[in-house]
Amino acid sequence: MSRSKITALVSCLFAVALVLTACSGGDDAVPPAPLATIAVPVANGTAINPTTPIVVDAHGGTLTSVAVTNAEGKEVKAKAGDKGKTWSTAEDLGYGGTYTVKATAVNKDKVPTVKTFTVTTIAPASTAYANVIPAPDVVSGVGIGVGQPMVFQFTAPVSNKSEVLKHLKITTTPAQPGAWYWIDDQNIHYRGPDYWKPGTKIHIEADIYGVDLGDGVYGAEDTAMDYTVHDSWIAKADGATELLTVFHNGQQVRQMPMSLGEPNNPSHNGPHVISEKAAQTIMDSCTYGVCQGDPGYYRETVYNDLRISNDGEFVHSAPWSVGQQGAANVSHGCVNLSPADSQWMFDNFGLGDVVEITNSGGPPLPVWDTYGDWELSWAQWQAGAAK
Incomplete structure (x- = not known):
C-alpha cells in the first residue's frame, strides 16, 4: 500500500472517531432543580x-x-x-x-x-370591653345633644393608658377639634373646646382587640359607633332671677319660673348634660344617706324627669313648689318646674342637651359626676389625656 493511501485511511478513521465521540454526550446532562x-x-x-x-x-x-x-x-x-x-x-x-x-x-x-x-396565640389572664355611651339604641332616630361627650367605659381598669389612647379614634363631619380625658381608670371622654355643631356626624372607634390594657388584661373586641348631633337645645337656669330660659339653635324660645336647690342643698353650678330621661321616677333621699326618720327624708314619685347629674339633680315636675318657683330656691338640688313647664321640657329635651346653672350658691359640678366635662377649661381638658 502506498504512503498516500495509508495517510488517507488514517484520516478517515480519525474522522469516524470524532463523530462517535460527539454522539456519546459525555457528562453534560442538566441536574434537577433544588426543592422549594x-x-x-x-x-x-x-x-x-x-x-x-x-x-x-x-x-x-x-x-x-x-x-x-x-x-x-x-x-x-x-x-x-x-x-x-x-x-x-x-x-x-x-x-x-x-x-x-x-x-x-x-x-x-x-x-x-x-x-x-x-x-x-397568647392567652390573657382576662379581657375587657370598651362600651360606648350613650348606647346607640337609646338615641336611635333622635340623635344626641350638642353637649354630649363621646364616652368609652371599660369593663376593667386600664393602667396602660398611653397605649390604649393610640387605638381610640374620632371622626367628625364637619371637622371639629377635640381631645380625650381620662375621668378615671375605666372611663375616658372626648369633647371639643365648644359644644358640637348641630348636624355633626360623629364616628367613634375603639380598636382595642389584642391591645394590652395593663395588668394582664387585653381588649376583648373592637367597638365602632356612629352618632348624629340634633338641633341645639340649651336651657340656662339662673339662680339670681329664678328663671329658666331656653334657647333653640341660639334663639330664645321660652322662659319659665323655676326653683333651684335650697341653701342647705344648693344645685351645682356650671353646665350639666342630660344623661337620662324618664316619664316618672321614685326619688328617695335614702339613696344619698337621708333615710326614713331623718330630718329632710323624702320618698316620692316624680314626673317628667331629666337627669342632669348622678348626684340626684334633675329637671322635673314639682307641683308642690309652684308657689316658690320664680321667687325662692327650695329644692334638694333639682330644677323644679310646674307640671306644664316640665312637660314642655320633657317633650323637647333629650340625651346630650344642656342645662347651664348659674348663681346657685353651690360648687361646680365635679368632672366625674356623669358629664361634668364642661366644667373644665379647654387647656385643663387637653391635659387629661396624659393622666
Whole structure:
C-alpha cells in the first residue's frame, strides 16, 4: 500500500472517531432543580398576639396551596401575596388558640414541597370591653345633644393608658377639634373646646382587640359607633332671677319660673348634660344617706324627669313648689318646674342637651359626676389625656 493511501485511511478513521465521540454526550446532562423551601416566621413556638398575621413565604419556588385552620378545623380567611411567593392571613385570630398551617410549593421543575407548621396565640389572664355611651339604641332616630361627650367605659381598669389612647379614634363631619380625658381608670371622654355643631356626624372607634390594657388584661373586641348631633337645645337656669330660659339653635324660645336647690342643698353650678330621661321616677333621699326618720327624708314619685347629674339633680315636675318657683330656691338640688313647664321640657329635651346653672350658691359640678366635662377649661381638658 502506498504512503498516500495509508495517510488517507488514517484520516478517515480519525474522522469516524470524532463523530462517535460527539454522539456519546459525555457528562453534560442538566441536574434537577433544588426543592422549594417554605417558611412561617411566627411558627417558632412563641405565642403571638392574635392581631399578628400568619405569613407564609416560599423560596426557590411558588406557593400552590396554603390553609390555616383552628383547633375546630375552621379555615382562617387569607390573602395572596407577591406572585405566589408570599401568603398571609386576612383576619384576626383568637386568644389562646392553636393553628395548623399546611403549605405546598413547587420548584421550577414542578416538584412539590409540602410542609406543616403550628402557630399559637397568647392567652390573657382576662379581657375587657370598651362600651360606648350613650348606647346607640337609646338615641336611635333622635340623635344626641350638642353637649354630649363621646364616652368609652371599660369593663376593667386600664393602667396602660398611653397605649390604649393610640387605638381610640374620632371622626367628625364637619371637622371639629377635640381631645380625650381620662375621668378615671375605666372611663375616658372626648369633647371639643365648644359644644358640637348641630348636624355633626360623629364616628367613634375603639380598636382595642389584642391591645394590652395593663395588668394582664387585653381588649376583648373592637367597638365602632356612629352618632348624629340634633338641633341645639340649651336651657340656662339662673339662680339670681329664678328663671329658666331656653334657647333653640341660639334663639330664645321660652322662659319659665323655676326653683333651684335650697341653701342647705344648693344645685351645682356650671353646665350639666342630660344623661337620662324618664316619664316618672321614685326619688328617695335614702339613696344619698337621708333615710326614713331623718330630718329632710323624702320618698316620692316624680314626673317628667331629666337627669342632669348622678348626684340626684334633675329637671322635673314639682307641683308642690309652684308657689316658690320664680321667687325662692327650695329644692334638694333639682330644677323644679310646674307640671306644664316640665312637660314642655320633657317633650323637647333629650340625651346630650344642656342645662347651664348659674348663681346657685353651690360648687361646680365635679368632672366625674356623669358629664361634668364642661366644667373644665379647654387647656385643663387637653391635659387629661396624659393622666
